[in-house]
Amino acid sequence: MLCNVKNMARGSMAVIAMATLSTTAAAQEACSDYTVKDGDSLGSIAQTAFGTFDYQMIFNANRNKISDPNRLEEGTLLEIPCADGNLASGKSHQDVIEEQEAIQAARAKKSNIYEPPIKIVSGNGWAPFTGEDLKGGGMLVRVASTAMQRGGNDREFTVSFVDDWGSHMETLLPLGAFDVSVAWIKPDCSKYDLLNDESRKRCDEYDFSQPIYETVAAYWSMPGNDYANVTSFADYAGARICRVDGWSTADLNTEGLNDPVVTFVRPNSAKECMELLAKGDVDMVSLDLENGAAAASEVPEAAEALPNPNLSKLETLHLITHKTNPRGRVYQALINRGLTEMRQSGEWYALISDSLVDVNNLSN
Incomplete structure (x- = not known):
């Protein structure tokens, strides 16, 4: 199940019904540690800590503990970042960046050999x-x-x-x-x-x-579309799918979704995909959560577009x-x-x- 809806902070999509996400997470705060409980999801933890289902900062901060953002193991100790993304247990972003830049400057050596x-x-x-x-x-x-x-x-x-x-x-x-x-x-x-x-x-x-x-591949549709809430990739058979030209469709291909099972439409930008979705010229837009949310925010007619709550994939x-x-x-x-x-x-x-x-x- 897709546990994250990106990005409430940008106002790029409508509020998702709470029923689509687990809400059993106990109260926790930003800038603290949190132990995963049965029924938790990254989305529900982020909602409690930040008031948004955007879990990307939590996922990034705990990448060594989470192999799949859609599956959390009970008992895992997560570090919840502060609202600005900094970690309570460490230095600020800027301090880390400046420190590493100073180290690099001290060791940099120019070779006499042209490269x-x-x-x-x-x-x-x-x-x-x-x-x-x-x-x-x-x-x-x-x-x-x-x-x-x-x-x-x-x-x-x-x-x-x-x-x-x-x-x-x-x-x-x-x-x-x-x-x-x-x-x-x-x-x-x-x-x-x-x-x-x-x-x-x-x-x-x-x-x-x-x-x-690592990013989450999501599958966006307009409410009421026949493909909006399918529960398996096989159910997308017959769909018109928009994916930006030059961007991989491997996540769908490995699920058996190739021409002619589906029809791919390949414009030059994510915004164009969302425009086609809003017009009804495609049934689904295949975009990562972050880019899909940003693209939807640029197309007022696509403001109600939502990622399928049942299907997602982690991609590198x-x-x-x-x-x-x-x-x-x-x-x-x-x-x-x-x-x-x-x-x-x-x-x-x-x-x-x-x-x-x-x-x-x-x-x-």
Whole structure:
């Protein structure tokens, strides 16, 4: 069952009936520890602590204890962040970030051997993850840039934005115009035979970094649509499904939802998907919770769109390099080394939380 509805703070969706979520969580407060009880969900815990079903900060703060946000084990001790995303047991986001930047500055050494700058590409229209108008280029661009600095000892790199996401995989990385793209869902390549051609291409042609973020895939419909509350993926047979061009449909493909079982509509932005949903031109929009909520807030006619309360999937986001890039695996090693260091130091969580708070402040 989908336990989280994102994002009440942004006012991007109608209030979900309390009956769709467990409400047995005992009272708890932000900036405290909480022991999971029978019947709790991340959504119900967040509702009690923050007055919203947005559980992303709790999930991020306890990533080492939660493997699936839809399933909590009774007795698990969770750390509930403060309202600003900081942890009561640790330093503030800014203190952690500044401390790690000082450490990096002290150890940085410039090599006498010329190495070409690493060319990183991302795209706009994916708040809070990426966007030129967001702090540091968005949450995932900040993580990617910092990982490159930490793992590459201040190796020079550039960040550009190309909004045609499909071109990243079709031309820009294969032809060497860019080295690294931020960021992509990795399909389950162990289920290769169930994947469509696009997802198989990812398995065949691309290398993936360690996960830089985990997000919940959600399936949005308008109230009253025949597919709004289906209880299995098989029930989506015959549906018209909107997914942004270039974005993976592997979460649906591995459930048997390929053409012609369903019809995929592939516009260039999440906002366009929500516009099509509001007009009745598609039955379901496949978007992560955060991006779906942000897109719905941009389309007044889609204000009542809601994620299916019965179905969701946890997906991991990665940085990708093309396998023909002669330096691609070197870059992956730098990125992975940096990500490991960031998670160990607490900088990963600090950057993620700082970015989410920044986007929420812009939206309010």
